Structures are given as structure tokens and as C-alpha cells.
Amino acid sequence: MISVQRSTQTKPRPSDDQLGFGQYFTDHMFVMNYEEGKGWDAGRVIPYGPLAIDPAASVLHYGQALFEGMKAFPQKDGSISVFRPEFNVQRLRNGAERLCLPQPPVEGFLAGIKALLKADSSWMPKTRGTAMYLRPTLIGTEGFLGVRPSRQAMFFVILSPVGQYYKKGLESVPIWIEQDDVRACPGGLGAVKAGANYAASLRAAQRAKEKGYAQVLWTDVTHKQVEEVGTMNLFFRIKDTVLTPALNGSILEGGTRRCCLELLREKGIRVEERPISLAEIRAAWKSGELEETFGTGTAAVVTPVSVLAGENEIWEMKKGFGPTARMLFDEITSIQYGETPDRFHWLQKI
Ligand SMILES: Cc1ncc(COP(=O)(O)O)c(C=O)c1O
Incomplete structure (x- = not known):
């Protein structure tokens, strides 16, 4: 008791x-x-x-x-x-x-x-x-x-x-592709919500802020594979397929990520959880096939990325909330506030 x-x-x-x-x-x-x-x-x-x-x-x-x-x-x-x-x-x-x-x-x-x-x-x-x-x-x-x-x-x-979360309402944020520090490595603590992961992340986040970026895009230890953003999991839409990095032991699995995957699959949208390289995103951006890039997390639910930038490149994204990010944001928030039926049984009344 x-x-x-x-x-x-x-x-x-x-x-x-x-x-x-x-x-x-x-x-x-x-x-x-x-x-x-x-x-x-x-x-x-x-x-x-x-x-x-x-x-x-x-x-x-x-x-x-x-x-x-x-x-x-x-x-x-x-x-x-x-x-x-x-x-x-x-x-x-x-x-x-x-x-x-x-x-x-x-x-x-x-x-x-x-x-x-x-x-x-x-x-x-x-x-x-x-x-x-x-x-x-x-x-x-x-x-x-x-x-x-x-x-x-x-x-x-x-x-x-x-x-x-964002003072001016719904915002898109610029993200810095980190090429020096790593947040987590295979066999380490990245897949769990250890305070130590956040201590490891502060320096890169601070440097990114000084350059005018809101958060850091973490890559793997080779700095070639996309992992996640400061406090969000990351999604891309390339043509009609939604991609998110597969859980590889160093990415933190977010509850919001899981909600998004459930919603995308319910709606019959093609989703792939698999390794994603920076080279693949660069190529999709160059060809104009990168339609949407957004992060997901408890704090802001869905946050579109306005820019992805590294030492030698700046990839400007399509403006504002794309249709996938908008659909996910609207569906999740309307269930959270009890405005639409809780068909996935996500809510527990106290
Ligand atoms: C490193 C990291 N990745 C992903 C997430 C998203 O997790 P969730 O959707 O459970 O908030 C968070 C936020 O908690 C985080 O700190």
C-alpha cells in the first residue's frame, strides 16, 4: 500500500x-x-x-x-x-x-x-x-x-x-551532423536511457548551438550511418517510403517512434526500419526525392528538420510540416487529449 x-x-x-x-x-x-x-x-x-x-x-x-x-x-x-x-x-x-x-x-x-x-x-x-x-x-x-x-x-x-515545447508553436529545427563526438557505440549504453548518454552528448550539442543549430544528428562510430537526433528518433520520407534507422543496440528506442510506426503501418504507408547511411540521404536530397525529414519524441511529438548541415554541406529541407509529419502529429496528439478514440490502447486513466 x-x-x-x-x-x-x-x-x-x-x-x-x-x-x-x-x-x-x-x-x-x-x-x-x-x-x-x-x-x-x-x-x-x-x-x-x-x-x-x-x-x-x-x-x-x-x-x-x-x-x-x-x-x-x-x-x-x-x-x-x-x-x-x-x-x-x-x-x-x-x-x-x-x-x-x-x-x-x-x-x-x-x-x-x-x-x-x-x-x-x-x-x-x-x-x-x-x-x-x-x-x-x-x-x-x-x-x-x-x-x-x-x-x-x-x-x-x-x-x-x-x-x-516550442515557444512559437510548431517549429522546424536546423540540425548539425556531428562528425567528432559519438553518443553511443555498439555494446555501450546507447539503447538505454542512462544519464551517462546525456553527459556524453552535451559537448557536441553545445558546439552545435554555438553554430546556430538546435540539436545534433548522431551517427555511428564510423560517422557514416545515421542513428538519431539529440532527444529524438529520426524519420525520412524518400518518395513514398518512410525510413527510420533500425534499432541496432546503440539507438534509444522511443515510445513516439513506436507510435509512428504503428500509425504508418495502420495506414498502409510503406515503412522500412533498416540501416540508413548519410550517403543515401545525401543522394536522395540531391535528386529531390527526399520529401520529409522529422524527429519524434515525447517532448514535441513530431518536429520537422529544416536543415541538415555538416562541415562541407548544407541540405535545406522542404519547408514546414510535410504531410506524413502532419498526419503523425495530428493522430498522436488527438489520441493523447482524448479527441479521437484510443484504438491502439495507448492511454491509461488514473
Ligand atoms: C536520445 C533519445 N532518443 C530518442 C528519444 C525519443 O524517445 P521518446 O519517444 O520515448 O520520448 C529521446 C527522448 O526521450 C532521447 O533522449
């Missing part, structure tokens, strides 16, 4: 148009602890606040840290629905296996996020385009300096009400 300790101090609530991304946090958090020999406790909802962890905790030294990013949406009848939480718990559990952390139980994860969303339901923004972002996090907490898996762990969830 999850206990709930209500906060005695409630924070001022931002209005829906002030929200932005990841700036405000609600009054409560969910915390569940693990200890070898005892397993996971039932978890509790407690007031949002600093965590007390041992300075020798493995997360602080050896980076045993994983996180998730997911959203809950306001429904027309005033209820709240979480989007594909079973995908996120499975991705976290896969990551825990890779990082030698204990796997949070599926039921404990789902019950925890629902209890937290209920405790902070008055924080739920209401406007179309807004959502409650959930940040489940798993860390090794044992205070011990030997290099081995932590025998203690903490799973916690915090909530952040968020607005439309």
Missing part, C-alpha cells in the same frame, strides 16, 4: 501560458527504495524536496543512473490519462538490467505514478498543448567505493507541468 504524506506548504501555480519545459515542479514526489535481500518497499508519496543520499553512493561515482520521460494529459471529462506508461516501465527495466540496477516492479511503477498524479492532480494544466511531464529516475544509492553493482537503489518520480 502506497502511503501519502501531504505537503503542508503548497507552491504558487504557474498559469498554463507560463509553463515552458521542465521549469516548475509540483508539491509531491514518489519514492520507493530497494535493498538487497529485502527487495522493493511499497513506496510513498511525500512532499517534493531534496534527497538525502550517502556521499559514497554509487550514482555519484560510477554513474548508476537511469531515467524516463513520459507525459499525462488532461481529458475533456476532467480526468487524467497517462500515455503508454507500460512502454516506459519496460524501457526502464531494460536499462536497469544493462546498468546492474534492480528492476522496479511494473505494478509498483504504475501504482506509484498514478498515486503521485492523484496527489498533485490540481497541478494538471488544462490547455491543449500542455501536459504533465513525468520524470521517473532510478539510481544506485549504496555508500561503498568498490566498483560493483550497488546493493541499494532508489526509484523516484517527480512531475513538471509543461507547455508547448
Whole structure:
């Protein structure tokens, strides 16, 4: 049974148009602890606040840290629905296996996020385009300096009400093709949502920003194969075929990517998940057959790419939302806000 300790101090609530991304946090958090020999406790909802962890905790030294990013949406009848939480718990559990952390139980994860969303339901923004972002996090907490898996762990969830991801509404973004740093490599951590992957990505992202690009296109270790974008999976449409890089062990599988593939297949659009080289994209761009390039992710759902640029080339894309990106964005968001029937069973009411 999850206990709930209500906060005695409630924070001022931002209005829906002030929200932005990841700036405000609600009054409560969910915390569940693990200890070898005892397993996971039932978890509790407690007031949002600093965590007390041992300075020798493995997360602080050896980076045993994983996180998730997911959203809950306001429904027309005033209820709240979480989007594909079973995908996120499975991705976290896969990551825990890779990082030698204990796997949070599926039921404990789902019950925890629902209890937290209920405790902070008055924080739920209401406007179309807004959502409650959930940040489940798993860390090794044992205070011990030997290099081995932590025998203690903490799973916690915090909530952040968020607005439309791009301030000016739907935007296309310019992307820099990274040719120096790599985000992930075969056998590494790329396929799981480890905090370390984001630490590895910051330098290239910063350099790209200095050049005027929004995010980085990550390639494989040879810098020839397309992998993904900073925080998005990548799709191309060449003539009538939609392409996305096959999951190769170093790409993070996104929940939005999975939704897009389901929708494309439902509509009978030809889709290929396979290795994609920069040379193939260059050739399609040159011949005028590259119709659309877009990223997919929880934060903005679908984001068209306006430009792909590298040291020696700038490939200007066709302007704005192409028909495939538009269809995917409209279908996914209308299911999220309960405006069309949830025929894929993506929503879980809390
Ligand atoms: C590296 C990376 N790839 C892909 C994605 C897209 O994943 P999702 O659709 O689950 O948000 C994200 C965002 O979470 C990401 O950080």
C-alpha cells in the first residue's frame, strides 16, 4: 500500500501560458527504495524536496543512473490519462538490467505514478498543448567505493507541468551532423536511457548551438550511418517510403517512434526500419526525392528538420510540416487529449 504524506506548504501555480519545459515542479514526489535481500518497499508519496543520499553512493561515482520521460494529459471529462506508461516501465527495466540496477516492479511503477498524479492532480494544466511531464529516475544509492553493482537503489518520480515545447508553436529545427563526438557505440549504453548518454552528448550539442543549430544528428562510430537526433528518433520520407534507422543496440528506442510506426503501418504507408547511411540521404536530397525529414519524441511529438548541415554541406529541407509529419502529429496528439478514440490502447486513466 502506497502511503501519502501531504505537503503542508503548497507552491504558487504557474498559469498554463507560463509553463515552458521542465521549469516548475509540483508539491509531491514518489519514492520507493530497494535493498538487497529485502527487495522493493511499497513506496510513498511525500512532499517534493531534496534527497538525502550517502556521499559514497554509487550514482555519484560510477554513474548508476537511469531515467524516463513520459507525459499525462488532461481529458475533456476532467480526468487524467497517462500515455503508454507500460512502454516506459519496460524501457526502464531494460536499462536497469544493462546498468546492474534492480528492476522496479511494473505494478509498483504504475501504482506509484498514478498515486503521485492523484496527489498533485490540481497541478494538471488544462490547455491543449500542455501536459504533465513525468520524470521517473532510478539510481544506485549504496555508500561503498568498490566498483560493483550497488546493493541499494532508489526509484523516484517527480512531475513538471509543461507547455508547448516550442515557444512559437510548431517549429522546424536546423540540425548539425556531428562528425567528432559519438553518443553511443555498439555494446555501450546507447539503447538505454542512462544519464551517462546525456553527459556524453552535451559537448557536441553545445558546439552545435554555438553554430546556430538546435540539436545534433548522431551517427555511428564510423560517422557514416545515421542513428538519431539529440532527444529524438529520426524519420525520412524518400518518395513514398518512410525510413527510420533500425534499432541496432546503440539507438534509444522511443515510445513516439513506436507510435509512428504503428500509425504508418495502420495506414498502409510503406515503412522500412533498416540501416540508413548519410550517403543515401545525401543522394536522395540531391535528386529531390527526399520529401520529409522529422524527429519524434515525447517532448514535441513530431518536429520537422529544416536543415541538415555538416562541415562541407548544407541540405535545406522542404519547408514546414510535410504531410506524413502532419498526419503523425495530428493522430498522436488527438489520441493523447482524448479527441479521437484510443484504438491502439495507448492511454491509461488514473
Ligand atoms: C536520445 C533519445 N532518443 C530518442 C528519444 C525519443 O524517445 P521518446 O519517444 O520515448 O520520448 C529521446 C527522448 O526521450 C532521447 O533522449
